[in-house]
Amino acid sequence: MGLDFLFLYEHIVREFENDALIMAELERRGYSVALHQLMDRKKLKYYFWKKPKVIVPSAMYDNETLNSFVYNNVGKLDKVVNLHWEQVLSREQEEREFYSFTENARKCTHICWGEKAKERIVRKGVPENNAVVTGAVQLDFLYPMFDGYFKSRDELAAEFSLDTSKRWLCYVSSFSCAFMDDKEVEELNAMTDLDFAGFKAVGARSMEVTLEWFDRLLSEPGYQDAELIYRPHPCEWQSPPLAEMKKKHKNFHVISDYSVKQWVKCSNTILTWMSTSIAEIYFAKKSCVVVRPEPLFDDYDPVTFAGVNAADSYEKLKTALDTSETPFPIDEGELKSHYDVDYDYPAYMRICDLLEWTIKNPPRDYPFSEGYTPRFNLLKFVALFVFKALNTLCVDPNWFFFLGKKTAADVKRYMGYYSKARLSRGQVRKKINELRGYIDKADIQKREIK
CATH class of the missing domain: 3.40.50 (Rossmann fold)
Structure with a gap:
């Protein structure tokens, strides 16, 4: 059949x-x-x-x-x-x-x-x-018919050791290229005829400064008790700076589980760099702050972010978070024109x-x-069969060192991606x-x- x-x-x-x-x-x-x-x-x-x-x-x-x-x-x-x-x-x-x-x-x-x-x-x-x-279709989940679908704050708190009595700040990351190797960037450049090397560079710099600001923020008296949830981009993994932040701040959490909408629904304020999930944030009627340590050129910036009112300094970020009500950071009419x-x-x-x-x-x-x-x-047919078998058998990709450091790294990357997906x-x-x-x-x- x-x-x-x-x-x-x-x-x-x-x-x-x-x-x-x-x-x-x-x-x-x-x-x-x-x-x-x-x-x-x-x-x-x-x-x-x-x-x-x-x-x-x-x-x-x-x-x-x-x-x-x-x-x-x-x-x-x-x-x-x-x-x-x-x-x-x-x-x-x-x-x-x-x-x-x-x-x-x-x-x-x-x-x-x-x-x-x-x-x-x-x-x-x-x-x-x-x-x-x-x-x-991703916006359908924000309709009344799906009331009760998402996990509650209490359920998320129990699963990820969060405190429901505290303010939840959720950062939706878009640093998809920050830790890509040169080979991956070259492949993207060739495939799309775009400058992903430049995007990687501005992303790496922006991520570094953003984490510095978060480090400073979580040391402030008013935010030592806040929960800062960092939701990585699906392509963003094995990031040493995030591991360091987790060690330093017990209220800094890196959580990739569940959709953006789940965290949007349960968080008090959403922060982002350039995520197109800003549509979900807007239609969910949530407070949003766009965090940009440096400007983004048109080469990289989504068209819906044209004229964005971004927090481009630590002081502006802190002011935006201290203010109970702030205007949505991007033009609402432009955003809605992209969604029927x-x-x-x-x-x-x-x-x-x-x-x-x-x-x-x-x-x-x-x-x-x-x-x-x-x-x-x-x-590819044979390679994917082999990767599936290695994953099923829980084979350690480090065993492939005898094929050379580069090949072993590629095997580890592909197996890591497959196991996550x-x-x-x-x-x-x-x-x-x-x-x-x-x-x-x-x-x-x-x-x-x-």
């Missing part, structure tokens, strides 16, 4: 609960679904007896992505719906073809959170019929409508046509069942699918 929809995810905290919400609604409509991590071993069943009718990847940029995400996971398949998790970009990124899709990736169907994203990718060459505005919000018909319903239309009708377009030649990556079938099923309860209770009736 074949599979209806196969979802591909990269980062748990960014994507899992969003994917699970869409999958839960699809199951309610009678369809079969599965979730697969991009770094997990390739599964022959998805090429043959459980080949999906529709594949739903986390991203789709060019022929290389088409080859890696689609062909090397399921073979040829023209029904590709891109969840398109990177939509709020910098001015420089908006001008690069990579982020607005090139080659046969343009022939896939692309989900857009609002008209701004649709206008951008259509202007860059995506056929208008292939760009569909659905709203942003319909409180009567959430984004997960609109996305499921699109997926249901896709499975019932001929493809909108044909990515596996002229302009793209499929290429099976045997080396891995979900068991039981975890996936539990989350779908949990969300199904909220969906069934809301009982939103689907609209006519056009």
Whole structure:
């Protein structure tokens, strides 16, 4: 028996609960679904007896992505719906073809959170019929129908040794490149035609100064009892400065568990550098401070942060935190123009409508046509199988020292990434069942699918 929809995810905290919400609604409509991590071993069943009718990847940029995400996971398949998790970009990124899709990736169907994203990718060459505005599913969790879904402050306090009687400050980090090695930065530069070396440099400097400010803040009489929760970016791990801060301040916590929304809901004030999760902060009606030790150029700054009122000194940071009510730091109109919000018909319903239309009708377009030649990556197929086996057997990556320091470091990095991004079938099923309860209770009736 074949599979209806196969979802591909990269980062748990960014994507899992969003994917699970869409999958839960699809199951309610009678369809079969599965979730697969991009770094997990390739599964022959998805090429043959459980080949999906529709594949739903986390991203789709060019022929290389088409080859890696689609062909090397399921073979040829023209029904590709891109969840398109990177939509709020910098001015420089908006001008690069990579982020607005090139080659046969343009022939896939692309989900857009609002008209701004649709206008951008259509202007860059995506056929208008292939760009569909659905709203942003991550914002659905802030709707009244999900009251009670997130853990309470008491539950988080018990799990992470936090004090509910104290003020919670949550810093949402975007220092994704600060500790990347030169090889990783060069790969990003080549792939996107952008200066990630410069982004890494400004990120490293900003992170260093931000932590200095936090060190100073947590030594102030009014903040020695506050809980400062540092939520790292999914690509940010093995960071020595964070380990030092944890040692120095018992009320400084580095917690990567759960989504940004979970910590936004339970914290008193949210701080960030340039995280696009500022949308969740805004729609959750939370106090927010943008912390910027130095300015960000348009090359790196998300367009929604244009004209941001940032705390660019320790004194301004302290003043902002001491003030009970401060204006939201970015232009609300600009932010809302990037998100199509319909409180009567959430984004997960609109996305499921699109997926249901896709499975019932001929493809909108044909990515596996002229302009793209499929290429099976045997080396990656074998490597991912080996990494999965090593992870399952709990093999210490340091044992690979005999292959050379560089190779051993690469093995350790990939195994670390895989172990952080891995979900068991039981975890996936539990989350779908949990969300199904909220969906069934809301009982939103689907609209006519056009």
